[in-house]
Amino acid sequence: MHLKRQLFGLPSRYRDSVRAITPGLPLFLYNYATHQLHGIFEAASFGGTNIDPTAWEDKKCKGESRFPAQVRIRVRKLCKALEEDAFRSVLHHYDGPKFRLELSVPETLALLDLCEQGGSE
Numbered sequence: 001m002h003l004k005r006q007l008f009g010l011p012s013r014y015r016d017s018v019r020a021i022t023p024g025l026p027l028f029l030y031n032y033a034t035h036q037l038h039g040i041f042e043a044a045s046f047g048g049t050n051i052d053p054t055a056w057e058d059k060k061c062k063g064e065s066r067f068p069a070q071v072r073i074r075v076r077k078l079c080k081a082l083e084e085d086a087f088r089s090v091l092h093h094y095d096g097p098k099f100r101l102e103l104s105v106p107e108t109l110a111l112l113d114l115c116e117q118g119g120s121e
Contacts, residue, residue, distance in 0.1 A: 011066070019049075021046065021047035036083060039112075040077045045072035
């Protein structure tokens with residue numbers, strides 16, 4: 001996994017969720033194509049808007065990101081990607097490719113445990 005910008009981004013409709021992110025918060029990256037969950041990351045900044053407007057730049061609108069709800073991240077520990085079967089039962093609101101972005105404390109702790117058990121990449 002290569003995250004040269006050290007940045008996660010989401011569409012603008014998730015702005016409020018991303019703004020609630022504070023430094024040190026554990027984060028996970030869900031790959032919609034492979035249905036895998038990657039981690040463990042943590043917020044290196046407060047969530048905001050257009051921290052890097054050139055990240056995921058909209059080709060039609062130069063200087064505008066397609067994912068303006070952004071947070072800087074750092075790797076806490078790179079674990080093996082979790083397959084959908086491994087984390088489905090942990091996420092109480094998981095429904096295929098859709099689930100709540102915000103995790104409860106028990107969900108987060110369970111995912112951290114799953115990542116630790118899975119080993120490093």
